[in-house]
Amino acid sequence: MWSSNSDRLGWYQRYLSGIKAYHDMKVIDIQKCEDILFTILDRVQQQDYRFQVDYSRAHACFDYTIRTQFDELDMEVCLWFNDLSLRVEESCDTPYIADGISHQAVPKKGVAYLTVPKESESKWTGSDIFHPLPESSQCCGHIVPGRVINVLKELLKGAIVYCQQNNFINPGDVNAFLLNFDGPRLTLVLRNVTKPLRVNIIPVLRRATAKLLENGFQNGHSFPETTSQTTPENLDISNGTYYRWRFCFERPMWKLLEKADADGGHRLDSLCLLDRIKTDHWLPGEHKRGITFNMLKMVLLWAMKFFPAPEDWIDLESSVYRVVVVLLRCLALQNLPNYFMHEINLFQEDFQAQFDFQAIYEKVEQFADTPEKFLQIHLTHLLPAPRQHIDSYLKMLLQIQDNEGLYWNTAYFDIILNKFQVYHVPDADRIGAMQLAWAKTTKLVTDEGCSS
Template sequence: MAVKVPLWHHYLQAIRSREVSRVQDFQRAEDVLLTLLEHVHTLDPRFLVDYSHHLEAFQFALRSSEDPLDMQVLLRVDSSALLIEEQGASEPGDGPVLCRLGIPRGATGLEPWMMEDVFSASSEGSTRCCGYIMPSKVLRVLRDLLVAAIVYCKHHGLIAPGLLSAATLKEEQLHLSLLVSSGWRKIRFNIVPALRRKCDVPGLHEAWLTPGFPEGTLKRMVGHGVDLVPASAQHWRACTGYLLTQLLGELGALRGHRLDSLSILDRVNHEHWRDGGREPGLTFNHLKTVLLWACALFPAPEDWTELQGAVYRVLVVLLCCLASRTLPHFLHAERDLLQGGDLDLGAVYQHAESFARQPEAALRIHATHLGRSPPPRVGHGVKALLQLPASDPAYWATAYFDVLLDKFQVFTIQDEDRVAAMQSIFRKTRSLGSMDT
């Protein structure tokens, strides 16, 4: 008799069955885009082609969502030769520090970046700086180059008709959008000019001296630095997207279901919480950040050996963030990734809690999976418990999340110290009237 595959693994198998085709779709689309950008470089050597996107295909295969992908176009300029003037955020937690890219007076070798199409002379009478590289001007030049490259590549048969169009390019945005056809799938890329800056990343040191990631992770990553991308017409900001994708790749080197848990939640989010992507909601990047926090909070390998338990470790962190309406950036914890968008956090929380209480309905892929659902894992009174870290950051700890796992009946750890720590936190929270006993 055939062995019955548990529902969670059925769902994971369905997701994995699509990974090869998704990688192939990405690579075909990327080839079209790289062909285009290579001609952009030929037209204007100030713009470089970044070939270091091997992790993007891996990340695209994990996703079910079709949110746009960033493709950086590097600026051919030595960041150490520039005056990087930090402006600061207007309020704590507003986001990455803004900066301007200044050209020092008397600088040599920076003449291509002092041309009028990308440069504005300083009107401040500075003795050090003669002017600035302007993001708005760089984007305008890059847009014109992309249009010219599309025309050239189509005329010379380098890109097949219908694969992409310049109609989606918009000057007023902080990126340039291109829709690339790949088989039956269309992939939207956000083309972003970027300056690679070799510098220290304080959040990386704070986060990666933890046992939740492979040994040597910090050493492998500090050399990359950060990328500066447009933040406004005049200002640039630090972007850590590449570093976070690297961290995701590092997790793939570990045994267990860390990445599988991300794939499952992204599929549920896309299909059920966002109605197949037709409704606004959480993005893959939101869920990726939640996974990174979960890996830091649950560093023990045994936390990730069982699929259902692995999903719930990410899910309890997500629920806590939604209940407290705060998702800290992983490398800049003062930044809240849930603010500044059009998210209906109350509705998203209801979706996530309903899934946590009774996940079986969302895991049924076809009629053969129909059957009676088990009773809910926990009652509706868990939200007050989930909000505790917002009032006391001390609760943002493994023991607190172990309490949540126990509430959802998925705490199976036998380690006596962890059980004792979990029970201690539980005793502190029993006075909450909304907790189920």
């Protein structure tokens, strides 16, 4: 049992061990569901070669090693088009209406069109997923994601019936009632060992990622200015609105995180621990959105950027706090900038409920203030006495507004870590930068009427 403050680091490790105790069994259940999906998608591919089955699911397998809760699963279906001339463009010079669906051509970061150049028009004329544009347009037409979804929906329905009739899947394994609803998602409900599992079938067109990774990770400028120089051609895309595709960042996130702890640090352990805390304690209000696993991964990428030294991640407690302080800052500003394309705010996704900023911020702040309350595995475990508290000065420091990105840097976060007594890095340059930032923020906070 936990009984003293001297065991401070131990209760982080015990909680993490408790999380992982039944982890392998959960993954086995998920993989059984994957087998059912692969059977259905294999039939889809037999019917239409454009929809390819990805049996490797490398980045999903990586997530399995970290995630602690599997209420929902994404299954990507790779699109294969025999046309290398297709281009991804972020705007459309010719607004149009097709299939009775309203179309807004206002440029927005994070979504794009998949265009067919005029020299390739003959390959796509008459295609069920192609929409032609007037001759005055810069391209001959678009590959419409809404039509791709409609084609895949009908293929899934037919594949499920076929697999059931031929005893490839058991009766009751799949519930396809959600396929009857229109929208950007194709969702199946699978029978699982513990409770039904919702699976989102997502068509994805994969692009090159090497340049994206290089630019994203070496970006050294302040938030919110974008400097990654990412181009649409470097990104995977999946269905977004009926007309426009959405940029996908799952694969580049995986590439940056898969070897994050090669130096023996606790970056991924902190992600695993916080994913469980999020599931158990950071639930949003009714009909509102909360933090997702992908959001936590993006926060970890930013934390790794701000704290690149191995010494920052040498113990689990300090590692957790490095992720938490960045998360608190994002919640305070109501902006979680995409690591690869900074103009995109992950808190503001289309077709999603409003994010519950106030409630989630308070819950994360409570964890940062007294984490031992959240790390209790069983009621019989005696928790150590509270070690720290967030005072009014730190509250104001966390919530300083920042239109110019002055407080989106290592020195600012080092100050907050120091206030939480989890800094522990004897780096003269960083300490000097922290002291300079401390003088500026102290004056600012004091001017606003809060004494330390």
